Amino acid sequence: MNEDGVEIPGTVVFDGRQARSGLPLNNLAMALNKAAEREQFVADPEAFMARFRLSEEQKEAVRQRDFLRMIELGGNIYFIYKIGMVDGLKVPDIVARMAGQTTEEFVEMMRNGGRSPHG
Structure with missing residues (x-):
């Protein structure tokens, strides 16, 4: 809140x-x-x-x-x-865990512009 x-x-x-x-x-x-x-x-x-x-x-x-x-x-x-x-662990490793992703998935998502506002 x-x-x-x-x-x-x-x-x-x-x-x-x-x-x-x-x-x-x-x-x-x-x-x-x-x-x-x-x-x-x-x-x-x-x-x-x-x-x-x-x-x-x-x-x-x-x-x-x-x-x-x-x-x-x-x-x-x-x-x-x-x-x-x-x-x-480095920041991408920790944030990936928090997002339920592997580090590689997280880094690739960020390279592609991050998450869309709708998902």
């Missing part, structure tokens, strides 16, 4: 409520800026997630690398991207 209370189909608006609910997830992602934190995350992701007090839903989204679900659970795309980077 946008600031005027209008629903935007297929869109999660990152507002104050989303920011509050996603704080643990976003704090975890921001910690991954440091190499030592990335090493800890890779070595024991469950302990790392517990340290940041992620909800069970957030933990499952991180386990599955379900970036769209992370956003629905309050993740900020600029922060949760860092989780994908730990796996060597």
Whole structure:
């Protein structure tokens, strides 16, 4: 829903409520800026997630690398991207997953002008 209370189909608006609910997830992602934190995350992701007090839903989204679900659970795309980077993913890889496509399909779609407004 946008600031005027209008629903935007297929869109999660990152507002104050989303920011509050996603704080643990976003704090975890921001910690991954440091190499030592990335090493800890890779070595024991469950302990790392517990340290940041992620909800069970957030933990499952991180386990599955379900970036769209992370956003629905309050993740900020600029922060949760860092989780994908730990796996060597790049922006097109993450966005393709969110769109339900392979990276190759997503890149080809974008080369052809992106999605049409009707589909």
